[in-house]
Amino acid sequence: MLNRRQLFSAGASAALVSSTAWANTANMGLPEAAIMDTAATQSPVRPSSGPDYNPVVTLNGWTLPHRMNNGVKEFHLVAEPVEREMAEGMTAYLWGYNGQSPGPTIEAVEGDRVRIFVTNKLPEHTTIHWHGMILPSGMDGVGGLSQPHIPVGKTFVYEFDLIKSGTFMYHPHSDEMVQMAMGMMGFFVVHPKDPAFMRVDRDFVFLLNAFDIDPGTYVPRVMEMTDFNLWAWNSRLFPDIDPLVVSKNDRVRVRVGNLTMTNHPIHMHGYDFEVTCTDGGWVRPEARWPEVSIDIPVGAMRAYEFDAKYEGDWAIHCHKSHHTMNAMGHDVPTFIGVDKRQVTQKIRKIQPEYMPMGTAGMADMGEMEMELPDNTVPMMTGWGPHGPIEMGGMFSVVKVREGLAADNYSDPGWYENPPGTQAYEWTGSLPEPVKAGDATTKLTPKPNDHG
Numbered sequence: 001m002l003n004r005r006q007l008f009s010a011g012a013s014a015a016l017v018s019s020t021a022w023a024n025t026a027n028m029g030l031p032e033a034a035i036m037d038t039a040a041t042q043s044p045v046r047p048s049s050g051p052d053y054n055p056v057v058t059l060n061g062w063t064l065p066h067r068m069n070n071g072v073k074e075f076h077l078v079a080e081p082v083e084r085e086m087a088e089g090m091t092a093y094l095w096g097y098n099g100q101s102p103g104p105t106i107e108a109v110e111g112d113r114v115r116i117f118v119t120n121k122l123p124e125h126t127t128i129h130w131h132g133m134i135l136p137s138g139m140d141g142v143g144g145l146s147q148p149h150i151p152v153g154k155t156f157v158y159e160f161d162l163i164k165s166g167t168f169m170y171h172p173h174s175d176e177m178v179q180m181a182m183g184m185m186g187f188f189v190v191h192p193k194d195p196a197f198m199r200v201d202r203d204f205v206f207l208l209n210a211f212d213i214d215p216g217t218y219v220p221r222v223m224e225m226t227d228f229n230l231w232a233w234n235s236r237l238f239p240d241i242d243p244l245v246v247s248k249n250d251r252v253r254v255r256v257g258n259l260t261m262t263n264h265p266i267h268m269h270g271y272d273f274e275v276t277c278t279d280g281g282w283v284r285p286e287a288r289w290p291e292v293s294i295d296i297p298v299g300a301m302r303a304y305e306f307d308a309k310y311e312g313d314w315a316i317h318c319h320k321s322h323h324t325m326n327a328m329g330h331d332v333p334t335f336i337g338v339d340k341r342q343v344t345q346k347i348r349k350i351q352p353e354y355m356p357m358g359t360a361g362m363a364d365m366g367e368m369e370m371e372l373p374d375n376t377v378p379m380m381t382g383w384g385p386h387g388p389i390e391m392g393g394m395f396s397v398v399k400v401r402e403g404l405a406a407d408n409y410s411d412p413g414w415y416e417n418p419p420g421t422q423a424y425e426w427t428g429s430l431p432e433p434v435k436a437g438d439a440t441t442k443l444t445p446k447p448n449d450h451g
Contacts, residue, residue, distance in 0.1 A: 030117050030155070031067045033076040035099035039085045041242040043409060051109050053191035054199055056255070057409060059206035059244070059396070060236045064104035072113045072159075075106055077128070079150075079172075079184065080121035086232060087240040087326070087377045092211065093218040094183035094235065095122060101183030101235045102207050103170070110165040110193040116158045118150060122179075125149035128158065129173040130188060132279035132301070135160040143174035150174070165192040166281050167205070167255045167301050181222040183209065183235055185259045198282060200305060201250035201406070206233045208296065208318075208394065210260040215327055215376035225261060231323040231393035238324070238395035239382035243411055244316065246308045247404035253277075254316075255303040258296040264323065266302075267293040268398060270314035277303035293319055308400045313384075313415040318394035326377045326392035385414040 036042070042062035044055035049068060056063070066073045082096040097103025108114055120126050127150055129141035139160045143149040150156045168188040172179040187205050192198055209232050212224035233241050246252050253276070256266055274288045279301035294302050317324050340356040347354045372378065382389035389395075401412045 030119075031074045031076040032065075033078045033098060033119065034065050034104070035078075036062050036104065037099060039100075039236060039240075041409060043407060045107070047109075050112070051191075051193055052195040053107075053109060054201070054203055055107060056105060056187075056189050056203045056205045058105045058187065058234070059204060060234045060240075060242050061100070061102065061206075062104050063107050064098065066108075066114075069115070072115050073108055074115045074117070076117045076119070077103060078119045078121055079126050079128075081123075082183075084183065084235045085240075086211075086230065086235055087237040089372075090237070090375050090377045091218065092183075092213055092220065092235070094220070095179060096183050097186060101185075102209070103184070103186035105187040105189060105205060106170070107189050107191065108162055109191045110162055112162045112190075114158075114160065114162060117155055118158065119155040120150045120152055122152065125151050125174055126172050126179060126184075127156075127174040128170050130158070130160075131169040131171060131299070132166070133160075133168050133188070133190075134163050141173050143172075162190045164281065165190045165197075166279065167257070167277055167303055168279060169207070169257045169259065169301065171259060178222045180259060181211075181220055181224070183211075183220075185209065185257075187255075187257060189255070198276070199251075200253040202244075202246055203253045203255070204244050205255040205257075208233060208256065208258045208260050208264050209235055210262075211235075213376075215373040218375060228260075229327055231260075231318065231325075233394055233396065237326050237377055238392050239389070241396040243397045243399045245404065245409045245412065246398060246400045247406070247408070248308055248311055248400055248402040250308045251305065252308050253303055253305045255301060256294075256296050257301040258298055261298060262320075263295055263297050264394065265293045265295045265319040266316070267319045268306075268314060268316045270310055270312060270398070270400075271306045271308075273304040273306035275302060276305045277301075311400050311402060311415065312417075314398040314400065316396050316398050317391070324391045324393045324395045325379050326381065327379055385416075 039060050041057060041060050044057050045063045045065070046055060047053055064075055066075045077097045079095070079097055082094050082099055082101050084092050084094050084096065084101045086092050094101040118128055125143070127141045127143040127147060137146050139158050140146045141158070168190065169185060170188050171185040185207055187207060189205065210228040211230045211232065212221040212228050213230055230237060244254070255277070258264055272290050272292050275291060275294055276283050276288060291304065294304055296302050344354065344356045377392070380390045380392055382391050399412055399415065
């Protein structure tokens with residue numbers, strides 16, 4: 001549920017607001033700054049006024065409420081330090097908006113005029129850039145270039161018309177390296193003014209983000225550029241990323257934004273899909289292309305759509321294998337093929353609980369429940385109906401079930417494969433395996449070749 005609070009009165013006037021806009025809002029004060037105190041996915045918020053649209057579902061997140069003021073949609077974002085539960089047993093001290101990182105999703109409709117109050121409760125100045133949106137230069141949010149930085153304790157206001165629909169992001173353009181590394185980002189979804197245009201039954205959004213947080217610590221190392229150890233969706237790690245719950249035969253859209261420092265090939269099992277939107281706009285039908293993986297570049301968004309024809313539990317994940325692991329150390333030696341029996345005996349004289357690991361791969365780490373340092377999560381974790389899933393980081397499950405109600409996003413549990421549709425152990429005879437005799441390429445002769 002949303003907890004609401006009034007943070008500042010109208011006396012915290014915005015340095016950017018025009019005299020006309022101030023006249024419209026001064027007597028009413030600021031809109032309430034809603035906050036969220038749970039990391040669970042919240043049910044979509046249906047529109048209560050204006051054109052109809054199908055709202056998005058923010059994975060492990062929520063949509064920011066607004067109020068109407070003389071035909072303008074007013075929102076209130078509070079930039080502030082937050083505590084984010086990244087997974088059970090691990091909390092990060094981040095910066096975000098309205099109690100969480102990422103901040104709440106903003107939803108509006110093409111043609112709306114929006115007024116967004118931004119209150120700065122950080123220890124330093126900030127701004128907000130509306131990534132990918134077409135708007136006046138002075139509302140673009142680049143501190144020092146298009147506006148003054150928002151000082152600590154002050155409130156600025158951004159006001160502009162939404163002239164195009166699509167999927168956009170918001171993030172600071174003020175001490176950007178630090179503030180984005182601390183988790184300051186969010187989604188801004190603009191629905192088409194024609195309710196029938198690009199309409200889908202279920203519409204999911206999530207942001208890709210990355211952190212370098214050593215086990216036992218809470219604050220990201222903001223100077224990290226390449227060797228991140230936590231790869232997250234909406235600042236959550238598998239197995240605590242919520243599933244994408246879908247009713248069979250739904251038309252489904254998945255919108256993914258990337259504000260990390262590397263690209264991410266997002267792969268979904270069980271389906272092929274069409275790429276239908278970028279942060280530059282909708283992809284025309286004749287220009288769409290089929291994929292089972294879509295690479296999300298740095299600072300970009302991609303949306304894809306599919307018809308949920310096939311029931312099951314289908315993995316969705318980044319296909320960079322280190323990005324589906326948690327608390328990944330980068331100086332871990334490789335012990336595959338190493339005989340550690342003698343050294344194990346010696347170590348156990350000092351540390352009886354010592355367990356040699358890694359000599360046959362790392363799967364044993366997914367099966368063992370070892371004691372961990374404070375405030376961290378296992379590198380490989382998660383249990384499914386058939387054993388350890390051995391994943392982490394950027395991984396979740398698309399759960400397609402028949403007969404779900406339109407507003408039902410609750411986890412339906414694990415899928416039970418029908419008889420005859422699950423891989424099983426073979427105990428009969430096997431054909432002789434064929435092996436390559438050498439590494440030389442063999443040319444297949446053409447049918448008309450006779451020596």
